[in-house]
Amino acid sequence: MTSDMQALLQPFLEESEPKRGLPAAAYRDVEFWIAECQSVFARNWVCIGFAHELKQAGDVVPVTVAGQPLLMVRNGSGEIKAFHNVCRHRCLTLVDKPGNVGKLIRCPYHAWAYDLNGTLRASPHFGGTGLHEAKGFDKSRNGLVPVRTHVWQDWVFVNVSGEAPQFEDYAGSLIKRLGGINWETVDSIGTLDFGEISTNWKFIMENFIEPYHVQFVHSSTTDQPLSDHYTIIDGNCMGSAVDLDEEVGTSGSLAVSSRYLALYPNFILGRYFPDQLGVYLNIPTGPGTMNQKRGLYTTGGKRLSANEIEDLKRLWWDVHKEDHEMVERLQAGRASRVSDTGGVLSPVWEDSVHAFQSLVARDLIGQRGN
Numbered sequence: 001m002t003s004d005m006q007a008l009l010q011p012f013l014e015e016s017e018p019k020r021g022l023p024a025a026a027y028r029d030v031e032f033w034i035a036e037c038q039s040v041f042a043r044n045w046v047c048i049g050f051a052h053e054l055k056q057a058g059d060v061v062p063v064t065v066a067g068q069p070l071l072m073v074r075n076g077s078g079e080i081k082a083f084h085n086v087c088r089h090r091c092l093t094l095v096d097k098p099g100n101v102g103k104l105i106r107c108p109y110h111a112w113a114y115d116l117n118g119t120l121r122a123s124p125h126f127g128g129t130g131l132h133e134a135k136g137f138d139k140s141r142n143g144l145v146p147v148r149t150h151v152w153q154d155w156v157f158v159n160v161s162g163e164a165p166q167f168e169d170y171a172g173s174l175i176k177r178l179g180g181i182n183w184e185t186v187d188s189i190g191t192l193d194f195g196e197i198s199t200n201w202k203f204i205m206e207n208f209i210e211p212y213h214v215q216f217v218h219s220s221t222t223d224q225p226l227s228d229h230y231t232i233i234d235g236n237c238m239g240s241a242v243d244l245d246e247e248v249g250t251s252g253s254l255a256v257s258s259r260y261l262a263l264y265p266n267f268i269l270g271r272y273f274p275d276q277l278g279v280y281l282n283i284p285t286g287p288g289t290m291n292q293k294r295g296l297y298t299t300g301g302k303r304l305s306a307n308e309i310e311d312l313k314r315l316w317w318d319v320h321k322e323d324h325e326m327v328e329r330l331q332a333g334r335a336s337r338v339s340d341t342g343g344v345l346s347p348v349w350e351d352s353v354h355a356f357q358s359l360v361a362r363d364l365i366g367q368r369g370n
Helices: 003-013 030-038 172-177 201-209 306-333 337-341 351-364
Strands: 046-050 059-065 068-074 080-084 104-106 113-115 120-122 146-152 155-159 187-197 229-234 237-242 258-263 267-272 276-286 289-298
Touching (some): 003 030, 030 351, 046 059, 046 068, 187 306, 201 237, 201 258, 201 267, 201 276, 201 306, 229 351
Antiparallel strands (some): 046 155, 059 068, 237 258, 258 267, 276 289
């Protein structure tokens, strides 16, 4: 953390009424993004994938986290592990797209091969023609480098630094708020892939955890009055919720009691009573870009017809595209010098946003303990 960046964040950390948001540089500057990679994304538990997308042994999915190329693998025992996606020979990225590698992960450059547990099994001709060993070379010390991994329900998390608390402690406040769900009856019913969104990852998180925008941005796709909402701030978990006496919406509109919960830094889960979940996979790729998917789930053994699933997909696609327009315009607005001071946050509806931003700021200046 440079002194310049600490000075940049200092006005945000100072007490004011109403509280101010993070400065524009937090959403645009490469230096800030690099600092986030080294702190926010390296030190915490970061969601990187859906377990259901790795169904068979040998299924692999590459992903970049904290600027590091990683690789998710389902091994022969059915476990999902993550490794640095780098061959130990010349450091080539091993896998460049999702697929199934069979029993071995082979480097396309010189055919070094690793099993699904990351053990180096072949280093052909490394010591000369027909000689696969070399003086001082120890295969057992040159396997894939593992990354600390935890699979919670259908969601794969990694902690790149290895320094975060145990996942159950880190995510305890979120897990507690999801009490009452029988996880054995949660079923994946589809995925929406939105691809790249031209916005900083924090805008997606902030948008989800504040209810202030809902009645304005989602007036045609939701029926949840602002007056029925409240915010949630609970350690690493923050968000908002709405309690309705009954479903009052029409077809194609969301009008149910809901919980909008985020686990810092990038995990988002929406619970929609009585029987639906939505989980966002948010992968930051740079200061002004990110990729997003949404997984759709039913709970309690709920079964939907193919037409009902398609209707649900259309509804959530429309809701997300409404949000994407807003967050991309938030990103564009940060080019103005007016945004240097961060704007102002509602003390009622955006205190959850300030709590999220405070975790980012404190990670960056090294003051936050997990």
